[in-house]
Amino acid sequence: MKTTPRKRWDLNQEAFDELLAWLNPDRERAGRKYEDIRERLIRIFVHRGCLSAEDLADKTINNVARKIHELKAYYVGDPMLYFCGVARNIYADYSKTQVELPAITEILPAPEPEEPDESEADHTCLESCLEGMDPDDRELLLEYYREQGGAKIEGHKEMARRRGITVNALRILICRLRASFKKCMKQCLNIQTN
């Protein structure tokens, strides 16, 4: 798996390689670890309410990579927790830049957020991404979303029973299919807007 630095990567390749080696001696596994760390950091920034979670995640990784040479010499423990600590500092800096904004909302009451409308691009990408899925996976995902209201739980139990799996296994399966679908949608929409 070829792993390249994300945007705002302003460090040299040597530092990046050293970061990967720190995550795992095997470069392939190190690459997957890198992607995993980035996804988790994004979730953390997202649920902190950050508007540019991906940028903040990349900034966190850059900061760690910048210090990687020294870090390797003195840090003992789970690297994931180190990333978490750096992310907290990054968020602290970020939150300082957002401090002045709420003052405006105190003057003008914030409008009720509107639900996202489905654009033409959304619809095209939806069709495209569903079409690209394995037919069985597609039907499973759509069936999962068809269940609604009070019958949803029983419906999901029935789906799991028909496939000979537990409800939890079905949940994991749906989660992965949904993640794959989201990834496809993001890529598709990037292409559509660019």
Next chain:
Amino acid sequence: MDLHNETDKSIRRYLLGELSEQELEQVEQLVMSDDRVYEELLFAEDDLIDKYVSGTLSEEERTKFKKRFLVVPELRQSLGFASSLRKHALETAPQVVAEEPVTPPPALFDRLKRFFVQPVFAVSFATVLLAVLALNAWLFRQNSQLKRKVEQLEAQTTAGADDLEKRLELARQRNEQLTAELQRQQQLAEDLRKQQEQQKPPTRETNGSSVLAVTLSSGFVRDSGEWKKFSLRANTGEVRFQLDVAGGDYRGYQTSLQTIEGESRLSRKNLKLGTGNTVTFIVPAKILNPGDYRIVLSGVNSSGAITEIGSYYFRVLH
């Protein structure tokens, strides 16, 4: 389990922005270092979005959800995807046909009855029934005819066998009659031949000389006047006497030619009985001068004893 449940609750509160800074940091550390918690975060995030889309969140949860998920672009996008996906799923859902009230299936007899009372099926059934009846009648007739034919053939076969036996019996009887007739005819032919020979001695040519055949019967006595008489031609070489043998069981025979005065002219031994119970005695013609002769026939039994069994008289004419 309790720890997990506690974590799950914490994650849900985390997603809705209900945690204190300290709790937030703890959850974030777990999200980074614990795979299960991270996965649970993803599940809970999707679940919350699904519940919002399907309208199953409480009012309080819905308000908190909006403040976070409709503002942050990443979450807003996820909400948009889920909303589109759900909309598409419902649009493409298979049509559910309203089910009719379930009534117990009618009994077999009722179903058959209902089937046959329909006019189109009643007419069809009647037609088929008539066709079947006609077919049965035809088959019955054919069967009866075949039975009669078989009986006739059996009777003919029995009669034929009897007739054959009768014909065989008749043929056998006819054969016996013919055999008897043949024997009778043969006997007649033999008798005729003997009479002819008696009346006219036969002769036949042998190597330029003729052979005279003379049949003599025993009992022709000297004084009876019934002597066999014949003449000898110049070319007669020999006379072949056929001596009738009246009976007896002998292994061989002897003959002796004598003049009537008792002078022996020729004797022969080891003669055998020939066809027609005759013994053949050949005599050279040169020793037979005109005159009366007697042939004495003797039989030799199994013990070698010789018994005179007959005398045969004849006269050689000039």
